[in-house]
Amino acid sequence: xxxxxxxxxxxxxxxxxxxxxxxxxxxxxxxxxxxxxxxxxxxxxxxxxxxxxxxxxxxxxxxxxxxxxxxxxxxxxxxxxxxxxxxxxxxxxxxxxxxxxxxxxxxxxxxxxxxxxxxxxxxxxxxxxxxxxxxxxxxxxxxxxxxxxxxxxxxxxxxxxxxxxxxxxxxxxxxxxxxxxxxxxxxxxxxxxxxxxxxxxxxxxxxxxxxxxxxxxxxxxxxxxxxxxxxxxxxxxxxxxxxxxxxxxxxxxxxxxxxxxxxxxxxxxxxxxxxxxxxxxxxxxxxxxxxxxxxxxxxxxxxxxxxxxxxxxxxxxxxxxxxxxxxxxxxxxxxxxx
Amino acid sequence: xxxxxxxxxxxxxxxxxxxxxxxxxxxxxxxxxxxxxxxxxxxxxxxxxxxxxxxxxxxxxxxxxxxxxxxxxxxxxxxxxxxxxxxxxxxxxxxxxxxxxxxxxxxxxxxxxxxxxxxxxxxxxxxxxxxxxxxxxxxxxxxxxxxxxxxxxxxxxxxxxxxxxxxxxxxxxxxxxxxxxxxxxxxxxxxxxxxxxxxxxxxxxxxxxxxxxxxxxxxxxxxxxxxxxxxxxxxxxxxxxxxxxxxxxxxxxxxxxxxxxxxxxxxxxxxxxxxxxxxxxxxxxxxxxxxxxxxxxxxxxxxxxxxxxxxxxxxxxxxxxxxxxxx
Numbered sequence: 182x183x184x185x186x187x188x189x190x191x192x193x194x195x196x197x198x199x200x201x202x203x204x205x206x207x208x209x210x211x212x213x214x215x216x217x218x219x220x221x222x223x224x225x226x227x228x229x230x231x232x233x234x235x236x237x238x239x240x241x242x243x244x245x246x247x248x249x250x251x252x253x254x255x256x257x258x259x260x261x262x263x264x265x266x267x268x269x270x271x272x273x274x275x276x277x278x279x280x281x282x283x284x285x286x287x288x289x290x291x292x293x294x295x296x297x298x299x300x301x302x303x304x305x306x307x308x309x310x311x312x313x314x315x316x317x318x319x320x321x322x323x324x325x326x327x328x329x330x331x332x333x334x335x336x337x338x339x340x341x342x343x344x345x346x347x348x349x350x351x352x353x354x355x356x357x358x359x360x361x362x363x364x365x366x367x368x369x370x371x372x373x374x375x376x377x378x379x380x381x382x383x384x385x386x387x388x389x390x391x392x393x394x395x396x397x398x399x400x401x402x403x404x405x406x407x408x409x410x411x412x413x414x415x416x417x418x419x420x421x422x423x424x425x426x427x428x429x430x431x432x433x434x435x436x437x438x439x440x441x442x443x444x445x446x447x448x449x450x451x452x453x454x455x456x457x458x459x460x461x462x463x464x465x466x467x468x469x470x471x472x473x474x475x476x477x478x479x480x481x482x483x484x485x486x487x488x489x490x491x492x493x494x495x496x497x498x499x500x501x502x503x504x505x506x507x508x509x510x511x512x513x514x515x516x517x518x519x
Numbered sequence: 520x521x522x523x524x525x526x527x528x529x530x531x532x533x534x535x536x537x538x539x540x541x542x543x544x545x546x547x548x549x550x551x552x553x554x555x556x557x558x559x560x561x562x563x564x565x566x567x568x569x570x571x572x573x574x575x576x577x578x579x580x581x582x583x584x585x586x587x588x589x590x591x592x593x594x595x596x597x598x599x600x601x602x603x604x605x606x607x608x609x610x611x612x613x614x615x616x617x618x619x620x621x622x623x624x625x626x627x628x629x630x631x632x633x634x635x636x637x638x639x640x641x642x643x644x645x646x647x648x649x650x651x652x653x654x655x656x657x658x659x660x661x662x663x664x665x666x667x668x669x670x671x672x673x674x675x676x677x678x679x680x681x682x683x684x685x686x687x688x689x690x691x692x693x694x695x696x697x698x699x700x701x702x703x704x705x706x707x708x709x710x711x712x713x714x715x716x717x718x719x720x721x722x723x724x725x726x727x728x729x730x731x732x733x734x735x736x737x738x739x740x741x742x743x744x745x746x747x748x749x750x751x752x753x754x755x756x757x758x759x760x761x762x763x764x765x766x767x768x769x770x771x772x773x774x775x776x777x778x779x780x781x782x783x784x785x786x787x788x789x790x791x792x793x794x795x796x797x798x799x800x801x802x803x804x805x806x807x808x809x810x811x812x813x814x815x816x817x818x819x820x821x822x823x824x825x826x827x828x829x830x831x832x833x834x835x836x837x838x839x840x841x842x843x844x845x846x
Contacts, residue, residue, distance in 0.1 A: 243706035352794045353563075382562035382733065387777030387788035394787070409707065416779035416788065439781070453711040455736030456781045457763050470678050470709055 193371060193403045194232040194255065198264035201225040201250050205475070222474050224250040226427040227264070229501070232420075234370075237397070237404040239418035239435075241411055241450070243471050247427040248407045252375045255405060256291050268371070287317050290364035294376040296356035300348040306359055307344040310334065313366040333362040337392055354385030358392065365396065375407045390417060411454055415439055423447045426474055426482040433507030443504070444511050445487045445519065481512065489513040522593070523550035524727050525574065525695055530587035530597075532566075532573055534798075541798040543569050543582065545751045546824070553694065556721070556728045558738035558759065560774075561748035564795055567731045570748070571697045573597070574729070575614050576604040591695070610640040613688035613726070615717075617700035619680035623672040629656075629683045630668035633690055640691035655686040658723075660716060678709035685717060689724060696721060699731045714741055735778055739763055747771050750796055750806040757831025767828030768835045769811045805836070813837060 206212060206219040225247040232238045240248040253259045255266055257277045266273045268285065276285045290313075293299040300309055310330045314320045320329055331341035337358040348356055357377060364372055377393070378386040394417065396402060408414050414421055415435060422432040423446060431444035442448045469486040472478055481499050484490040493512050501510040513519045532544035544566045551557045559567045572578050574589055576596070589597040596607055608614070616622045624632060633652035637643060643651065649668075656664035659682040672680055681701065688696050701717065702710040718741055721728050730742060738745050739759060746756040747768065755768040766772045776789025793810045796802060805823055808814040817836045828838040 243708060354794060383735070384562060384774055384777045384791045385794065387779075387790040388792070390779070391787050391790055410779075411707075412779040412781050415781060416785070449708060451781075453708045454781060455711070455714070455734065455740045457735045457739040457775065457778055468712075470676050471706065 191233045192231045193234045193269060194405070195267040196231070196251070196255070196264070197229050197267070199225055199228045199251065199254060199261050199266065200263040201247070201254060201259060202262045220475060223427050223477070224474070225254070228424075228427075228429055229264075230420075230422055230429070230432060232371075232403055232405060234403055235397070235401045236419040237406050237417055238420045238422060239406040239408060239414040240422045240424055241408055241414050242424035243409060245426075245471055245474055246424040248424050249375050251424075252291070252373045252405060252407050256289055256373050257286070258291075283317055287313075287319075287367040288369050289371040289373065290367065290369040291373045291375065292357075292360050292364050292377045295380050296353055296360055297348075297380075299360055300356055302348050304347070305344065306330075306334070306346055306348070309348070309359060310344075310363045310366055313363060317367055319367065329366075330362075333366055334359075336365065336396070337362045338388070352385070353381050354388055357381060357385075357389050361389075361392065361396070365400075368400075369402075371403045371405070373405045373407075376409070377406075378413060379408065379410065386413070393417065411450060412456075423450065426471065426477050428482065428510065429501055429508070430483065430511070431507060431509050432501070433509075437507055443507060443509050443514050443519075445489055445513065446483050449486075481510075487513075489519050522553075523590075524553045524555075524592060525551040525729070526590040527570075527574070528588050528590070530570070530573060530589065531585045532569055532578065532582055533585040534582045536581075539799060542585075542801075543751050543798060544573065547587070547751075547753055548825070549746055549753065549756060551695065551727050551729060554722070554725055554727055555744065556718070556730060556742045558742035558745040559729060559731045559748060560733060560735060560738055560745060562733060562774075562795055564750075564798075565748040566751040567733075567748050568699050571614075571699045571729060571731050575608050575612055575697050577608075577614075606640075609636060609693070610691045611693050611695065613691070613693035613696040615681075615684055615688045615696060615698040615701045617703050619677060619684050619704065620672070622684050623680060623687075625672055628669050628671055629675070633668070633683075633687060636687055636690040652686075652690070655690060656683070658689075658720060659683070659686045660712075661686075677705055678713065681705060681709075681713050682716065685713070685720065689720060689726070692724060693726060695727045695729065697729045697731070700733070701730070702737060703732065703734070710737070717741075735763070735775065747774070750801055751798070752806065752834065753825065754807065754835070755828075755831055755833040756825065757833075761830035765830055767831050767833035767838060768807075769813050769837075770807050771833075773810075805834070 201224045203222045203224055205222050207217045211217060228251055240251060242248050254261050257273055307330055310333055311326050314326060320326045330344055334341060334343055339358055378389050406417055418435050421435050421438045423430045425446050431447045442451050478485050480496045481494045484494040499510045499512050501508045504514055528548050530544055530547040534541040534543055547570060561567045573584060584597050588595055630652055634648045637648040637651050653664045653668055656668060661667055661682055702713050705713060714737060732738060742759045745759045745762045746753050749770050755762060755771045762771060763775060773789060773791035779788060791810050796806060802809055804820050805818040808818040823834045823836050825832045825834045826838050
């Protein structure tokens, strides 16, 4: 069995053919008067992957590729249009509508990108971090709650005295630690991190990434890590999925993906990153930009920018197939042209 | 070294507030040679954008230049009256800002904006100005420039808009371009295109660039020299390769170590504990000493100026000690 397909016992989160379509049609009156058709964006289109317990899967891609939409569907913030998400063997859509919903929500938490917008400015840190505990009825005694919040703050490198402060008294990196402490409050097994460090400066980013890695090995956490920064992804992940216009272009183990990127888009992304160890490196930038998701190109959606595109790529959409130890959706790789 | 194009000497920028006067930039000195690309890096709040604004004379009030001078081509420009400065800005010093959406006027076509800039600074007819505008758009890699010149900014994508902004900055053939985070709002694949475009055009037009960014990768690939800023001061300045690979200031070393690298695997990133001080609480002595693991008594009491280290100039007492030992 290939390394990209996990042993089923080991899998904590499994996503099968997940799709999300958003209705972006003009209002009804405009459609009638101006004879405009309904319009849909396929933000996520048939995405499948599995995350093993205690491991990190990273999704990378440029803005608009659907990576955040996947994250939101995984924690149940969006309902999938099609496909399913299984958590510990159970379908989350069914569980979240049933009476076990709080139990499931306790086991998965999310960390958002913007530490300024994701903390309530009118609440003290004590209430922010303690809220999930109260909400789930895990701790009701105020004193116990205080002790637990202090423990949580210490585990992310803050001090117990910070409990009585408000979010505005903290820097961006400290706020992101508060978000992490809040996410850890209910002792979840699975954390969805949507660009947790992209709003932070590099030295602070290093602090937050180090804490996240430490917590993972200590608490055996499973992460879905969303980022557009491949260097960060390389640092934190075990497996990497590269997304382009709502679909996975390549999914492989980290070492494999960075050592031997196969899909032309992955190669392009890796080539495009400015690296501090490559002073004065000449390079040929890829032409073009990400197409408008409202009217994605036919066939393989990357073909207008791909140097290896043929007529087949224009007409036929490549499926994600196991090729040389990785899952790759590319005709050129399949035909052995690259 | 030949005559510097831009010379900044002991620049100090203050923001008077009700409670105290905040010193946002303190004793900043550097030079840019003609055709050179100088990178300015630092974390948010270090004062890198403010340095750019001070040079192009666009400090937001109540911020003001309290001391020092800025010379462009030998002429002092920091004390010019508003109207005089307007003639320098755009004509001799071009500017590119971070957000291509807000630096273009949405109510005018890109052509109108380009032609206005060309005609403000150069004595050319409307027809010539239009031809020039089309040529500029073509140079920045915009396809079918003759048609696109009459389109509005919203009809361009983010990367294309930033190309228009670069065309605008180059319109009057300035000798210096101040680019403030020109690629931060763009996706990586587009960022690479814009950086190489900026580099190529500035070389072709012989323009020097002051590139302000927080992205060390961009600096490494683009710049000749780099200045590292911390809490309103330059802590290290030198050739880009030396600053990255054999930095002399502990802050620079920490900053480089905290960047996840593409070509090597590390279990833990190097981290600098703590955060940059706020402007109203800058520590005595070296501003970095509370976070520095090599700090000693002198760092706590006395502030270091830039001094010659091995390959760069760094504001760090460690190098004063070294000099004494070798001498």
